[in-house]
Every structure is written in structure tokens, then in C-alpha cells.
Amino acid sequence: MAVVDDRGHDDHGPSDFPEAPGEDFGRQPPHDMAAEQSVLGGMLLSKDAIADVIEVIRPGDFYRPAHQAVYDAILDLYGRGEPADPVTVSATLDRKGELKRIGGPPYLVTLTQTVPTAANAGYYAEIVAEKAILRRLVEAGTRIVQYGYAGADGQDVAEVVDRAQAELYEVTERRSSEDFAALTDILQPTMDELDSIASRGGISLGVPTGFTELDEITNGLHPGQMIIVAARPGVGKSTLGMDFMRSCSIKHGLASVMFSLEMSRTEIVMRLLSAEARIKLGDMRSGRMTDDDWTKLARRMSEISEAPLFVDDSPNLTMMEIRAKARRLKQRHDLRLIVVDYLQLMSSGKKVESRQQEVSEFSRSLKLMAKELECPVVAISQLNRGPEQRTDKRPMVSDLRESGCLPASTRILRADNGSEVTLGELLETGEQPLVWSLDERMRMVARPMVKVFPSGQKEVFRLRMASGREVEATGNHPFLTLDGWIPLDRLSVGDQLAIPRVVHEPARTERLTHDEVVALAHTVAAGADCVPAEVFSLPNDQVTLFLKELWTVGGSIRWDAAHDHGRVEYTSASRRLIDDIGQLLLRLSVHSVIKRAKTADAGWLIKVASADNQTVFLTAIGVPGFVQTSAAIAPKPVAKATTVDAVPSQVADKVRTLLATKEIAPPDIRSAMGSRFCGSTKSKHSAARSRIARIAAVLDDAGIDMYATNDVRWDHIVEITSLGVQDVYDGTVAETHNFVAQGISTHNSLEQDADMVILLHRPDAFERDDPRGGEADLILGKHRNGPTATITVAHQLHLSRFVDMARG
Incomplete structure (x- = not known):
């Protein structure tokens, strides 16, 4: 694209640098509209193009907001394992209320017709990313100028310089398209695996874990399975994940990859060498290795270096990046095992309503990735503080769930027949009914409650609302507020929660006379x-x-x-x-x-x-x-009544914040908002939904429009009372991960898509003098395809490994 398109004017002067800009508001930030259209067109035509683009483009790289909306819709579909084409993307945008804003379905078809070839989507993405860097550089330069003036007004100069350097660093920081490092590029099937299949009468053994008793029960880790390895900090869960990788790649020659969000690749390799060569990790780190240690290391180096083992230690990895890189490894090296360390450190790369919902989505996405790549995925996860509250410190599967629990008597609003059903009834019958749930725009949709399960005994609180509605829940159970899903123990009297504004007709209606x-x-x-x-x-x-x-x-x-x-x-x-x-x-x-x-x-x-x-x-x-x-x-107003169509006063504050960043003509503001919003003074009163709708139309902002078109109203808390310890339960709702309980919107449990859950318990991690010192329990707390069990192993954490206990 010509220079004049990016800079808005030609260079006519002899100077090597253009003059400082004056009051030229016609100049456009750097962008390439054709490249943006070609990127999206390629993604709509080819699934492979999506994987190529994800590794190049960051959120916010598109100049045109409509293109960013299309890109986000494509990623949503891709993340759920669904096809992304003009039809499905159109439906997704329509559900989000953004289809008209991007130009409707015809524009999506235009995108597919604009791209020269989908195979070059990665190159087009590079152009878009480069233009985005230039725009960020312009923005950073503007902020640095402001910092400079602030320094002249008396701010500490060293602090000003540090902030300016941080601005430039943020602009120049770009992620690599291939961040994993291979120990070797050689991958050959081993005779051990063939012998294992033959010895079992042709029954294929999954990826061996390296622990004899665990493999006897599970038959190894199989394609499509998601396995959660969970423990409290410092117990050795990362080490156990690496033991699985060592068995897979070093012992059996099968390709594996670890996406590590906690340890560097050097730390990982050092631990691998310590475990394989049986050299104390402390000696390796401190440089106290003896000649005998060097000899042992040299003996193992050849086999280790030939192992098809890959490591990616990129910070802030998103699910999309992990999926794209894993797909490429599967195509090139027949990937057989994926380890993600660890689940709670993953980032979605975008603003989310709650961390619980974000982690829940990661769990579901990892399961979908395991099925798509036909490869077992081991997700390392951190347990909550449940084990520390027990005398024996022994973990339970319920300790994985961070989103709280409800009593068995809690009534859930069904969407299939319109009635309510208790969690206890669903647990007893195993039924999976459609329930009413809120989508990303807070509109009521029908989604299946796919499972209900007990979560042990916990302290329960009664939450009473101004409308008289009541619900009982544990302290860590989240409820929907204006700031997203917030646990009950962080709520206070006066806080506002979402409750249904309307309940639609059920999916099945039965007319009577x-x-x-x-x-x-x-x-x-x-x-x-x-x-x-x-x-x-x-x-x-x-x-x-x-x-x-x-x-x-x-x-x-x-x-x-x-x-x-x-x-x-x-x-x-x-x-x-x-x-x-x-x-x-x-x-x-x-x-x-x-x-x-x-x-x-x-x-x-x-x-x-x-x-x-x-x-x-x-x-x-x-x-x-x-x-x-x-x-x-009918014709008379109720004294001091609040309108039914009201939204909280905090929404007006968000409107004012948005106005500060937009150039809207004053007459448009006054006509849409009325006198209440024309000034800068904050109001304690609620605004009518109809007024907010007019404001959203003037600002062309889907986020504000959501408050005027959603299916919730806001009720405030008047009392929170402890009811003591009770048996509690929870459920999982597909996709939306929330449901209506006792007339109040509440979040469900962290999505438990795991085929196996292995809880790691090491008694001497809590008591050094424990008589079982040196032992660890692998508690197979969930096993979808077989029995549960507890396998006792020996821990040798000074060698960074767990090993089988000697059999008598």
C-alpha cells in the first residue's frame, strides 16, 4: 500500500523526517484494510489458515472494529471445535448482537471473495500485525509526550523515564510464531511398544505413564483423554507430569510436548537430566557435580538427546496458541502426549466476566483439543485449600472445584418444561435437563445441565435479596454482579446481583382445556x-x-x-x-x-x-x-417507585467514561441522554433501559446496548447469614456455565471434563516426621473407563522424580 494511504499526505520537503504534525485531524493511523479483509477471508475459507493467523495476530491488532468482531467470532467457533464459515460466523455475530454492525451476512461473503488465496493468510496477518505495531508506536509516542510534560510540571524524572521505556517495551514485545524448543527432530516407533501390543493380544496400550500399577489400572493414557493431575503447591505435581513425559518420549520414543507457564525451558531440561541420570538437582544447580555425576550424565545424554520431546515456555500462553502449536506438532511429529503446566496460569488474552468461568472454558477447550488431535492431554491443576482443612490432609476430587456449592434442596429453573427441580433430584435420577442460563449478552438461553455431583461438607450461607428471593450457597460460590461473577464471600449487603427479568416459554409446552x-x-x-x-x-x-x-x-x-x-x-x-x-x-x-x-x-x-x-x-x-x-x-404513579425498566447507576458512570474517549456532537448527547447525563456529576439514581438504549445507539457501543437489551434486572442484597456446615452439591451447565437457582443467577462448578483425575498426596509435605516419609499416593479419584484406586509410589524429589514402590 502506498505511503500516502498510511500517513495521509506525501513527503514534499527535503528533510529526512516529516515535520511535527499540526492540527491535522484528517491523518489516519497506519493500517491496511485489504490485508485485514484477506486475513479474515482466509480464516473463513480454511481451518489451517486460522492456526497460522492465531500465532501472529494479537487481540486488538485490527484497525476496523468490525473486523475485530469477525475475528473474535471466528476464534470463539474455533475454540469450541466448530467450523468457522460465513454461515456459522454470521450466526455467532447475530447471537452477540453485532451482525448489523459489521455489515451483515453479505460482508462476510465479500471477505471470502476478497482474499487472493487462503494459503497466504499467515503473510497477510504479518502485514496486519506490523501496522498494529506502528499504531501502538504512535499511541505510545503520544503518551510519552504527555509524560514529558508531566516531568516538567514536577514529577520525578526517573519515574517518567521508566514509564516511557515501559511504553516502548510494550510496543516492541512480540511473540514468536514457534516458541517451543525440540530436544530432537528424530521420531521413530520403538520395538517396546510393538512388543507391548503383541503381548496383550493385539490390544493397544495407551501412552505408558511409567508407573506399573497405574498402567495396569488405566491401560495407559489414551488418545482423546483429558487427565487432570492436581495437588497443593509444593507437593510435586509438575514433577509427576514430567515423569509421564519421560516415560512417553525418552523410554518409548513417542513425541510429547510440555507447555510450561511456570518453569523455564532450562529448568525443565535440568530436571529431566537430574531424573534420568540420577544426579541430585541441588548439585546440578549449585555446580557441585562430581566426576561420577558427569560420567552418569554422559552415559544418558545420547538417549535423552534423541527423545522426541518438545518444550514451550512462552509466558501468557492462550488456549488458541496452545491449540495451534499442538496441531502443528501433531502434523509434523505425530504428537502422542501434551502436558499443560498449569491450568490456573493460562490466559484467554481477553476480558472475561470471571476467573472461574475462564478456567472452566480452558478445561473444556483442553478436552476438545484432546479429541481433535487424538492425543491425551495432561492438565496440571492446583487444588483449593480443602485438604489443609482436613486432619489427614488427604485431597478429594471436590477440591478441584473453585466455584462453590449448593445444598441438595436448591431449586433449578428448567427450560424444557418450565418447572423447577432440585439438585438432589437430578443427582438421584441422573437426568440432564435443559435449564435457563445467561449467554455472553446476559440473555436467557436454554442449555443442558450435563452433570450434578456431591462436593462434600462445607459452611453454607443464606443470601437474602430485597425482592425477598433467597438462595443458600458456600462462600466461594459466584453470583453475577455488574463487575462479573463474584464469590459470595466477597459480597456485602447492598451489592447488586442479577436476577431474571423475564422467563421465556419452555421448549415444550402442553396446552390444556x-x-x-x-x-x-x-x-x-x-x-x-x-x-x-x-x-x-x-x-x-x-x-x-x-x-x-x-x-x-x-x-x-x-x-x-x-x-x-x-x-x-x-x-x-x-x-x-x-x-x-x-x-x-x-x-x-x-x-x-x-x-x-x-x-x-x-x-x-x-x-x-x-x-x-x-x-x-x-x-x-x-x-x-x-x-x-x-x-x-393504572393512571396513577406509585409514590417513590423505581421504574421497572431501570439499570444501575454504575452504568451511567460507564457511559461517562466512554464519552470521554468519543467525539459526539453535544446535540446528539442531549437528545439521547436527557439532562441527567449532560453534566459530569454522578447520579445515585437508576436510568431507564429505554434511555440507555438511545445512548448506546448514539455511541454505537454494543457493551452499553447490552444493559438495555438483556434479560436481567438488578436486585440488592439485604442479608447474609451463616447456616453452618452442610452436605453440598454442584452442577455443570454446558457452554454458558451458569443457571438460575432459587430465582437468582449463579455460576456452576469448574467444568470437569476430565476422563481421569489423579490427586497427588505426599504425607511428609505437611508433616516432616510422618511415618510414611518418602511415600506418595496417586489417588485415581475419577476414572471414566475403569475403577478408581490409590497407588502408592516413592518420591525422590531430590532427583526430581517419582518411582514405583518395590514389590515384595
Whole structure:
């Protein structure tokens, strides 16, 4: 592309450097639109092109925001193992609400027609990356100028220079396209493996772990399996992962790779040499190796150097990078084992709602990678502090889960039939129902709850909301806030949590006759403890009929003259019935508040609060017999009522922050925002969703638009109470990893996609004088294809290895 395209003007002067820019706002930052289009077009045409591009382009390298949106959609699909083409990418963008912003499906087709050849996508990506570096250099230069003026105003000069150097370093830091280092490029099948297959009658043995008893139980590590090796810090989990690699590559000549986010490649090789040559690791590090040590090392060096073992110690590795590099190794060297050390240090390279959800996605992605490459993946993981709280310090599989737990009585909102089901019932039946869950734009979607499992005994807290909704959970269970998923033990009274704003019709509706619906309503009004299950499966028009009859027989709609506002209420002695009515009201987008009734014998009361909300109720349901009262309520506002269509005041703060970075004409701002947002003063009041929608349209910002179009409203915490230690459980929801529990959005457990979970327990790691000193337990806590067991091995950590115990 010509210089004039990047710089916006030609060089006419004789100087070697252009003059300092004046007030030239027409100049565009460096970019190459054709290269960006060709990169995306290649990725849409070829899966191999995606792997090539991922290693070159960083998040934010695209100049045009629409291109970045398309790129992110392609990566989302690629990360889930799904095809990325104009049709699937279009669907992904549409689900995120970004399809129109990028130009619609025709633009995706245009991208595929623009690229000269998909085979050159990697070269086009280099051009895009280079232009991005130039843009960052321009931005860094602007900030450095500001730092210089700040230094002139009295800031410490040394600090200013350090910040300026950091800006330049960040610009020049680029990742290599091939960061792993091979111990050898030679890979040959070994006779040991052939002998092993023959001796087992033709049954193929998986990748040997090097531990006889473990291999007897598991038959080795098999293609497509994900194996989690977990322990507390300092127990030796990285060493165990390297033992698997040594067995795979050095002993059996099969290719393996370690993606190490903790140790450098030099440290890894030093540990390998210590384990293979049986030289103390401390002596190697301190330079105290004897002549005998050097001799032992020389004897082993030939076999070690020929091993097809690869190491990648790149910092901040993302899942996409690991997948792309592993694919290339599989193609070139028939990769047989992947070790990732360790799971909690991985980075997604993008902003996420919570660390729990990010790690959960990594777990799922590693399993997909194992299946795609037909190669076992060993993921090293760190356990929570559960073992330290037990007398014997012995780890359990539940210690892997960082996202908290719920009692068995917790009710989950189903999306298949609209009813609720408890975790205990799902655990007992093994059912995997569709449940309501929030997607990335906080919209209600149906996703399967694929598993429910016990998580031991833990302290449980009751969380009570201003709306009267209650849920019980452990301290580390996350709930959705404006700042993402936050564990309960980091929440306080007054914090706002997401609860459903609307519940859609279930996937399966079953219509009853008019008389049957009326009869069910009369039965409930006569004193039932709950709403019958079949009511939740009714289509919305019959839910309306049910609620109309229920209110006609047992409800209350009246004008409270003393307080000058209307009351729409229903009372019952059964808290479960009141909760059920609240769920049915959400089917019609009617929001309610639950509280104790004033009279003790009445029990519980559910009321429809705020004038707007009562109008929705009266318009949708139109209860007969209350015509005059309804007419009185509808036109009159409820005193001091907050609008139903409100978003938290923090959203207005985000709008102001965004305005500071955008150039919007003042008339556009005033017309969209109204007087409340025209100044810089922060407001404690909520803003209407309709107003936020207008603001988002003016700013053309999908993030702000999400707050006006999502399916949640924000309820604040009024009480957190400890209930003591209880048996607790958790579940896993595919893709979205969250569900609605007791009417509140909550996160699920860290995704347990592992085929095997090996927990490493070393008694003398906690007590040096333990009688089992020198021993370690490999606790096979989960084994999808066979029995669980505990294998005792000997640890020789001074030689950086574990070995089989001697058999008598």
C-alpha cells in the first residue's frame, strides 16, 4: 500500500523526517484494510489458515472494529471445535448482537471473495500485525509526550523515564510464531511398544505413564483423554507430569510436548537430566557435580538427546496458541502426549466476566483439543485449600472445584418444561435437563445441565435479596454482579446481583382445556402448597388465564388511599407457592416482591410493586371483578417507585467514561441522554433501559446496548447469614456455565471434563516426621473407563522424580 494511504499526505520537503504534525485531524493511523479483509477471508475459507493467523495476530491488532468482531467470532467457533464459515460466523455475530454492525451476512461473503488465496493468510496477518505495531508506536509516542510534560510540571524524572521505556517495551514485545524448543527432530516407533501390543493380544496400550500399577489400572493414557493431575503447591505435581513425559518420549520414543507457564525451558531440561541420570538437582544447580555425576550424565545424554520431546515456555500462553502449536506438532511429529503446566496460569488474552468461568472454558477447550488431535492431554491443576482443612490432609476430587456449592434442596429453573427441580433430584435420577442460563449478552438461553455431583461438607450461607428471593450457597460460590461473577464471600449487603427479568416459554409446552386451567387455579387458591407442575408447561396465554383465575379467587387488587398507591397482592401460608407464583409472573415480564405477611397466620405475601409494573400486570392479566380498582391504579404513579425498566447507576458512570474517549456532537448527547447525563456529576439514581438504549445507539457501543437489551434486572442484597456446615452439591451447565437457582443467577462448578483425575498426596509435605516419609499416593479419584484406586509410589524429589514402590 502506498505511503500516502498510511500517513495521509506525501513527503514534499527535503528533510529526512516529516515535520511535527499540526492540527491535522484528517491523518489516519497506519493500517491496511485489504490485508485485514484477506486475513479474515482466509480464516473463513480454511481451518489451517486460522492456526497460522492465531500465532501472529494479537487481540486488538485490527484497525476496523468490525473486523475485530469477525475475528473474535471466528476464534470463539474455533475454540469450541466448530467450523468457522460465513454461515456459522454470521450466526455467532447475530447471537452477540453485532451482525448489523459489521455489515451483515453479505460482508462476510465479500471477505471470502476478497482474499487472493487462503494459503497466504499467515503473510497477510504479518502485514496486519506490523501496522498494529506502528499504531501502538504512535499511541505510545503520544503518551510519552504527555509524560514529558508531566516531568516538567514536577514529577520525578526517573519515574517518567521508566514509564516511557515501559511504553516502548510494550510496543516492541512480540511473540514468536514457534516458541517451543525440540530436544530432537528424530521420531521413530520403538520395538517396546510393538512388543507391548503383541503381548496383550493385539490390544493397544495407551501412552505408558511409567508407573506399573497405574498402567495396569488405566491401560495407559489414551488418545482423546483429558487427565487432570492436581495437588497443593509444593507437593510435586509438575514433577509427576514430567515423569509421564519421560516415560512417553525418552523410554518409548513417542513425541510429547510440555507447555510450561511456570518453569523455564532450562529448568525443565535440568530436571529431566537430574531424573534420568540420577544426579541430585541441588548439585546440578549449585555446580557441585562430581566426576561420577558427569560420567552418569554422559552415559544418558545420547538417549535423552534423541527423545522426541518438545518444550514451550512462552509466558501468557492462550488456549488458541496452545491449540495451534499442538496441531502443528501433531502434523509434523505425530504428537502422542501434551502436558499443560498449569491450568490456573493460562490466559484467554481477553476480558472475561470471571476467573472461574475462564478456567472452566480452558478445561473444556483442553478436552476438545484432546479429541481433535487424538492425543491425551495432561492438565496440571492446583487444588483449593480443602485438604489443609482436613486432619489427614488427604485431597478429594471436590477440591478441584473453585466455584462453590449448593445444598441438595436448591431449586433449578428448567427450560424444557418450565418447572423447577432440585439438585438432589437430578443427582438421584441422573437426568440432564435443559435449564435457563445467561449467554455472553446476559440473555436467557436454554442449555443442558450435563452433570450434578456431591462436593462434600462445607459452611453454607443464606443470601437474602430485597425482592425477598433467597438462595443458600458456600462462600466461594459466584453470583453475577455488574463487575462479573463474584464469590459470595466477597459480597456485602447492598451489592447488586442479577436476577431474571423475564422467563421465556419452555421448549415444550402442553396446552390444556380452558376448564382444566380454571380448575387448577381454583385448586391452588383453595390452599395448595405449590403450583402443579403441569401449569409451568402451559403456553403464555394459558399462564395468563391461570393467574387471572388465581387472583380472581384468592388475590387482592385495591387502592391504598392512606398511602396513595395501588396494591396488587397474593398471600399464602406456603413459601413455595409464593415462589411459584413469582416464577409464573416472570413469564409475563411482571416483577414481584416477596415478604412476610403482617399477620402470622397469613404466612407469606407476594406483591406487584411500582406503577409501571402494576400496569403491565393489569394490562396482561386483566383480572375480572377489579375493574374499578384497576382503572384507579393504572393512571396513577406509585409514590417513590423505581421504574421497572431501570439499570444501575454504575452504568451511567460507564457511559461517562466512554464519552470521554468519543467525539459526539453535544446535540446528539442531549437528545439521547436527557439532562441527567449532560453534566459530569454522578447520579445515585437508576436510568431507564429505554434511555440507555438511545445512548448506546448514539455511541454505537454494543457493551452499553447490552444493559438495555438483556434479560436481567438488578436486585440488592439485604442479608447474609451463616447456616453452618452442610452436605453440598454442584452442577455443570454446558457452554454458558451458569443457571438460575432459587430465582437468582449463579455460576456452576469448574467444568470437569476430565476422563481421569489423579490427586497427588505426599504425607511428609505437611508433616516432616510422618511415618510414611518418602511415600506418595496417586489417588485415581475419577476414572471414566475403569475403577478408581490409590497407588502408592516413592518420591525422590531430590532427583526430581517419582518411582514405583518395590514389590515384595
